[in-house]
Amino acid sequence: MPDSLGERLREARTKRGLSLRSVAQSLGVSASLISQVEIGKTQPSVQTLYALASHLGVSLDELVGLPAGPAPEDTKTPEMFGHSGPALPDVQRGAENPVIEMENGVRWERLAVGAGGPVDALLVTYEPGAASSVEGKLMRHAGVEYAYLLEGELTLHIDFDTHVLQPGDSLQFDSVRPHLYSNQGSVPAKGVWFVFGRRQHNQSMRDAPVVSSAAAVGSASAPGSAVDVLRAMDGL
The missing domain is CATH 1.10.260.40 (lambda repressor-like DNA-binding domains)
Incomplete structure (x- = not known):
C-alpha cells in the first residue's frame, strides 16, 4: 500500500x-x-x-490512507445513534424548503442538509432567459459541484467551453473554474445541485449580501449571482 x-x-x-x-x-x-x-x-x-x-x-x-467502507453492524452501539434504535432520517417537506429567488428568474430551494454539513443540496429552476449571474459574467467559488438536470435545457459555460445539458445529463467539476449557467430554451430548466466542501473552504471571489429566505423576484435585496445565493444560504 x-x-x-x-x-x-x-x-x-x-x-x-x-x-x-x-x-x-x-x-x-x-x-x-x-x-x-x-x-x-x-x-x-x-x-x-x-x-x-x-x-x-x-x-x-x-x-x-483511512480504512474504506462502513463499520460492521455488530460494532454499532445504541450510544453511537444517541438512542436505542437506528438513526431516524431528518425529513424536510417541500413546502418548508428555504427559497431564494434571483431577480432574473432563477429560483433556488435548499434541500435537507445537516447543520454545518459539508454539502449544499439545492433544487434550482431557471426560467427561459435566466442565468446564474445577472450580469452574465462567469463566476467561481470554492467546492466541487455536482448536478443532474431533471427537465428543460440548460447551457453550461465553463472556462472556454460550452455544453448544452438535456434531461438526464449530469456534471461535476471543481467550482473554482469560471462557469455560468443559462437557460437559452423556451421552457423552464430544473435540476438538483450538490456543492461539496464550499462552506468549509470558502474562497469566493467577492463577499455576498445575506438576503431573506423568501426574497421576491425583482426586489432590491435579490441576489445578483449564484455566488451570492450560496453565501446567503449559509444564513438560512
Whole structure:
C-alpha cells in the first residue's frame, strides 16, 4: 500500500491508464501541479483533492490512507445513534424548503442538509432567459459541484467551453473554474445541485449580501449571482 497521498494518487491514475495531461485537462489545472502533488512537493487544495478523487473513482478515505467502507453492524452501539434504535432520517417537506429567488428568474430551494454539513443540496429552476449571474459574467467559488438536470435545457459555460445539458445529463467539476449557467430554451430548466466542501473552504471571489429566505423576484435585496445565493444560504 502506498505510504503518501501523492503515491496513492499516482497509483490510482496509472491503474486507470490516465496520463498527467489528461487528468489535468479534465480538472482545469496544470499537468505540473498534478506531477508536484504526486511526488510530494506540494499539497492539493481541498477542492482539487475532491475533484481528483471523483475523477479517479476513489474515495477520500482511500487517498488519505483511512480504512474504506462502513463499520460492521455488530460494532454499532445504541450510544453511537444517541438512542436505542437506528438513526431516524431528518425529513424536510417541500413546502418548508428555504427559497431564494434571483431577480432574473432563477429560483433556488435548499434541500435537507445537516447543520454545518459539508454539502449544499439545492433544487434550482431557471426560467427561459435566466442565468446564474445577472450580469452574465462567469463566476467561481470554492467546492466541487455536482448536478443532474431533471427537465428543460440548460447551457453550461465553463472556462472556454460550452455544453448544452438535456434531461438526464449530469456534471461535476471543481467550482473554482469560471462557469455560468443559462437557460437559452423556451421552457423552464430544473435540476438538483450538490456543492461539496464550499462552506468549509470558502474562497469566493467577492463577499455576498445575506438576503431573506423568501426574497421576491425583482426586489432590491435579490441576489445578483449564484455566488451570492450560496453565501446567503449559509444564513438560512
